[in-house]
Amino acid sequence: MALLDGRTILIVENDPAIGLDLRATLFAAGAVPVGPANSVEGAFALIADHAIDAAILDIRLYKDELVFPVADTLQALRVPYVFASGRSTALMPLRHGDKPFFDKPFRPEQIVEALAEMLAGRSAG
Numbered sequence: 001m002a003l004l005d006g007r008t009i010l011i012v013e014n015d016p017a018i019g020l021d022l023r024a025t026l027f028a029a030g031a032v033p034v035g036p037a038n039s040v041e042g043a044f045a046l047i048a049d050h051a052i053d054a055a056i057l058d059i060r061l062y063k064d065e066l067v068f069p070v071a072d073t074l075q076a077l078r079v080p081y082v083f084a085s086g087r088s089t090a091l092m093p094l095r096h097g098d099k100p101f102f103d104k105p106f107r108p109e110q111i112v113e114a115l116a117e118m119l120a121g122r123s124a125g
Helices: 015-026 041-047 070-078 108-124
Strands: 008-012 032-037 056-057 081-085 099-105
Touching: 008 015, 008 041, 015 032, 015 041, 015 108, 032 041, 041 070, 041 108, 056 108, 081 108, 099 108
Parallel strands: 008 032, 008 056, 056 081, 081 099
Antiparallel strands: none
């Protein structure tokens, strides 16, 4: 059984190559990857169209847009998420400071493991 079997994972990522790498890694882990979206609007459209189980969020998106409105929405929906960004954690609002942060360049497998732990904890609680 793969770590994320059947889980729908949203990818919000500005860099197309990283987004495709994350998709491939999630697919290999048994997940159903959704995205990548490179804007807040794109992410909201994917959230509206899919039952998202967890998400991977880049901090700075297309045209220097910040991802935090998406994070706020996921938090309100009680959907676990992690940040994966080359930006400093200094940009991170306090309300999201407790979420896992993966600094680029990261190993996608680390993110898969973190998401699997978060989802396992959520289903156990």
